Amino acid sequence: MTEHISYVSTRDPDAIEITYSEALLAGLAPDKGLYVPTQIPSLNDAEIRSLVGMPYTKVFHTVNEKFVGNDIPRKDHARLTEAAFRSDKFPDAIEGNITPVEEVADGILIQELSLGPTAAFKDMALQPLGQHMNYVLSRKNESLRILGATSGDTGSSAEAAMKGLSGVSLTMLSPATGMSPFQKAQMAELSGGNIQNISVNGRFDDCQAMVKALKMQPEFADLGAVNSINWGRVAAQVPYYVYGYLQAVDGNINKPVDFVVPSGNFGNVLAGHIARKMGAPIRNLIVATNENSVIDTLIQTGVYRRPSEAYVTSSPSMDITVASNYERVLVDIFPDDPAKVKAYMQVFEQKGEVSFEEFGVPNDILKQLGFMSGQSSHADRLDSIRWAHQNGRLIDPHTADAVTVARKIRAERGDDNTPIVCMSTALPVKFESTMHEALGCTPIRPKRFIGLEERTKTLSDFDIINPGDSSTLASFVRNHR
Numbered sequence: 118m119t120e121h122i123s124y125v126s127t128r129d130p131d132a133i134e135i136t137y138s139e140a141l142l143a144g145l146a147p148d149k150g151l152y153v154p155t156q157i158p159s160l161n162d163a164e165i166r167s168l169v170g171m172p173y174t175k176v177f178h179t180v181n182e183k184f185v186g187n188d189i190p191r192k193d194h195a196r197l198t199e200a201a202f203r204s205d206k207f208p209d210a211i212e213g214n215i216t217p218v219e220e221v222a223d224g225i226l227i228q229e230l231s232l233g234p235t236a237a238f239k240d241m242a243l244q245p246l247g248q249h250m251n252y253v254l255s256r257k258n259e260s261l262r263i264l265g266a267t268s269g270d271t272g273s274s275a276e277a278a279m280k281g282l283s284g285v286s287l288t289m290l291s292p293a294t295g296m297s298p299f300q301k302a303q304m305a306e307l308s309g310g311n312i313q314n315i316s317v318n319g320r321f322d323d324c325q326a327m328v329k330a331l332k333m334q335p336e337f338a339d340l341g342a343v344n345s346i347n348w349g350r351v352a353a354q355v356p357y358y359v360y361g362y363l364q365a366v367d368g369n370i371n372k373p374v375d376f377v378v379p380s381g382n383f384g385n386v387l388a389g390h391i392a393r394k395m396g397a398p399i400r401n402l403i404v405a406t407n408e409n410s411v412i413d414t415l416i417q418t419g420v421y422r423r424p425s426e427a428y429v430t431s432s433p434s435m436d437i438t439v440a441s442n443y444e445r446v447l448v449d450i451f452p453d454d455p456a457k458v459k460a461y462m463q464v465f466e467q468k469g470e471v472s473f474e475e476f477g478v479p480n481d482i483l484k485q486l487g488f489m490s491g492q493s494s495h496a497d498r499l500d501s502i503r504w505a506h507q508n509g510r511l512i513d514p515h516t517a518d519a520v521t522v523a524r525k526i527r528a529e530r531g532d533d534n535t536p537i538v539c540m541s542t543a544l545p546v547k548f549e550s551t552m553h554e555a556l557g558c559t560p561i562r563p564k565r566f567i568g569l570e571e572r573t574k575t576l577s578d579f580d581i582i583n584p585g586d587s588s589t590l591a592s593f594v595r596n597h598r
């Protein structure tokens with residue numbers, strides 16, 4: 118029997134409980150908090166041991182189901198899991214392993230999370246999220262319109278996951294400039310049917326502001342979300358930490374492991390934190406940032422400070438000013454005290470800066486919880502891409518941020534034999550110009566991406582709107598099925 122599990126908003130003092138499927142369709146809570154489980158389910162040693170040598174689908178089913186509870190019957194959950202990770206969606210899986218872990222050198226390992234349809238780790242969560250949403254909606258005989266904004270990888274990944282599903286339609290805003298031609302082409306290829314692409318004459322922040330503004334209108338209040346504030350995404354990322362762990366220790370299941378996670382919105386690393394709370398023997402979760410180092414500063418100093426704007430970097434999927442999912446860690450810092458979480462977030466939202474100290478919490482609390490951090494520059498990225506290449510491995514610029522931090526920590530710690538696993542969040546093929554700058558050549562494309570830009574040239578362009586033009590956006594969304 119699966120256990121019952123329920124969810125509450127991080128900011129709700131009345132702790133109004135909802136189910137997994139309600140959290141899945143809701144996105145943000147009405148009080149602007151994020152949904153978190155009332156209790157973290159546990160994964161005991163015997164269960165971890167029983168997963169040694171099992172395929173990813175088995176690990177996913179076992180771990181993810183604990184967050185779904187009895188909301189989706191077991192055999193349906195198993196079927197949706199098979200559909201999400203079907204082998205034709207992961208054509209480059211290695212002997213059926215869709216997220217393999219391999220050592221590069223010096224005890225630094227890489228977990229490849231980017232073998233899915235759009236070559237970014239977001240597929241690992243969005244594929245099952247699409248299946249779960251569609252299942253829950255069709256059972257209720259309902260449909261859901263989703264509006265999202267992307268700076269790059271979320272767009273195509275969400276579209277690939279939702280394409281053709283009868284219960285959902287997706288409208289995605291993307292900035293007219295800033296995305297790579299490859300990323301635009303990936304989205305263009307998915308346009309049509311239940312997928313609508315709109316290009317905003319501005320930047321990612323403009324897209325996001327338009328999504329927020331539209332959702333404030335009563336008519337659009339029930340639009341769904343696919344960004345990483347959706348609990349369904351976090352829950353779908355926890356299993357790959359368990360699976361990565363098992364590979365890194367090669368069956369020796371009491372041995373600890375460190376993970377280094379290239380971070381933007383803090384969704385990926387939060388899933389690692391949840392896996393650790395469940396009982397996976399993860400020692401440190403090491404957050405790697407690029408020049409947008411908000412979270413590095415937070416972990417090192419206890420001060421969460423929003424910069425006035427994000428730097429444009431060569432690991433663009435991490436170019437953020439705020440890390441929304443970080444709010445979910447606050448429930449461990451202010452246990453059973455949602456009013457404190459709310460007050461802390463309000464100080465941040467109003468002043469653009471907040472410290473633990475002003476809430477009576479030690480400034481190194483995140484370190485005490487097992488987080489570490491570091492940052493990487495453009496030059497560091499190029500250096501780590503070359504280092505990995507010399508050791509026989511191609512890595513993308515985001516993964517290079519993680520590898521940079523892993524190498525620094527490895528050097529500082531000396532001979533610590535705890536494996537350090539870097540999460541690979543995209544394939545190098547998505548960022549050809551930086552790869553060329555580092556190595557003097559571009560990576561060979563996986564077969565499915567050969568000729569991508571050429572074959573999408575003939576497809577119709579995205580609809581274009583101006584920043585702030587919410588009435589045109591409203592009519593696009595209204596007229597989309």
Ligand SMILES: *Cc1c(COP(=O)(O)O)cnc(C)c1O
Pocket residue numbers: 237238239270271345379380381382383384385386434435515542543
């Ligand atoms: C989205 C993304 C990230 C950041 O992940 P978060 O969950 O937002 O921290 C890192 N790398 C790549 C390639 C991404 O697409």
